[in-house]
Amino acid sequence: MESLVLLLVALICAIQAVRSAQLLIAALWLAGVSACIALFLYALGAHAIAVIELSVGAGLVTILMVFAITMVGEDSEPHQPVVPRWMAIALPAAVLILAAGLLLNAGISSSADAAPDESLSAVLWQLRGADVAAQLALIFAGVLGLLALLADDREEPGASSLWVEAESDEPSAQFRVAEKSEVDLEEVGSPQ
Amino acid sequence: MIWGLVAAFALLAVGLYGLLALRNLIKLTIALQLMMKGGLIAVVLAGDAVGQRGLGESLGVTLIIADTVAAVIGLALAVLVRRRLGSLDIEVVSKLRG
Incomplete structure (x- = not known):
């Protein structure tokens, strides 16, 4: 029963995240969806993935979203969608109808009472070791993509001119600091 | 079990609607996240249904x-597009000519 309530709340949060006009509010609704799904997975018995979903989905992604929205600011959503409104409603409705037909014909039953064959760690590190390596590569690709996308800040004219000035300035401040430190050392050592 | 799969497909449908109807x-990115979360529920429930929860x-x-x-x-692209073009509207991005 509590799982059904959690799924309903997650669905309401998802609808509100799409309907919300403000980006920050939409990001918070999305965090609510992640939290509800994490609780549902915990109630299902998938404890490890529930913790990962709660920390990554509701934590990290929400922080990234709030950070990005703070950088770009609120932008008003244009009222006219790219595709016609009826098509935007009809296609998801068709997906739902097809999925409902598949579920009714499949006769899926839960095997939650049966003991799980292997734990998550055994599957992850023994059966799917190559996939773990691919996931690491994916994370590094994401980091590199992020750095490549946001690297244009270093090429701003003001920033580059500062570097040029610092490099062409002779005698540099470092030499002055070094000279001053030698003088200070002589002053300290002179009383002896 | 069956309600979990229904919710998963409903999340998929809500995300698909967002991808089709929204322009920001x-x-x-938020709509794509919703679709992924529907997929997450479906994958975990499918593993549970076939008796391979770990998988x-x-x-x-x-x-x-x-x-x-x-x-x-997606968020990095949004920040970059906003800086370069001054808008988050995908119509502005689709008018670019390389």
Whole structure:
């Protein structure tokens, strides 16, 4: 029963995240969806993935979203969608109808009472070791993509001119600091 | 079990509606996240249904990682488009000519 309530709340949060006009509010609704799904997975018995979903989905992604929205600011959503409104409603409705037909014909039953064959760690590190390596590569690709996308800040004219000035300035401040430190050392050592 | 799959497909449908109807780049990222979360529920429940919960959970971990990387790249693209073009509207981006 509590799982059904959690799924309903997650669905309401998802609808509100799409309907919300403000980006920050939409990001918070999305965090609510992640939290509800994490609780549902915990109630299902998938404890490890529930913790990962709660920390990554509701934590990290929400922080990234709030950070990005703070950088770009609120932008008003244009009222006219790219595709016609009826098509935007009809296609998801068709997906739902097809999925409902598949579920009714499949006769899926839960095997939650049966003991799980292997734990998550055994599957992850023994059966799917190559996939773990691919996931690491994916994370590094994401980091590199992020750095490549946001690297244009270093090429701003003001920033580059500062570097040029610092490099062409002779005698540099470092030499002055070094000279001053030698003088200070002589002053300290002179009383002896 | 069956309600979990119904909710998973409903999340998929809500995300698909968002992808089709919205024009803000960050809202599109949020809609993509919703679809991924529907997929996460479906994968874990499918592993539970066939008696291989560990395999379903490991696929779910893969999905969470791919979901997070997609969100990071999408948000970085949104920030870059906003800086370069001054708008988050995908119509502005689609008018670019290389």
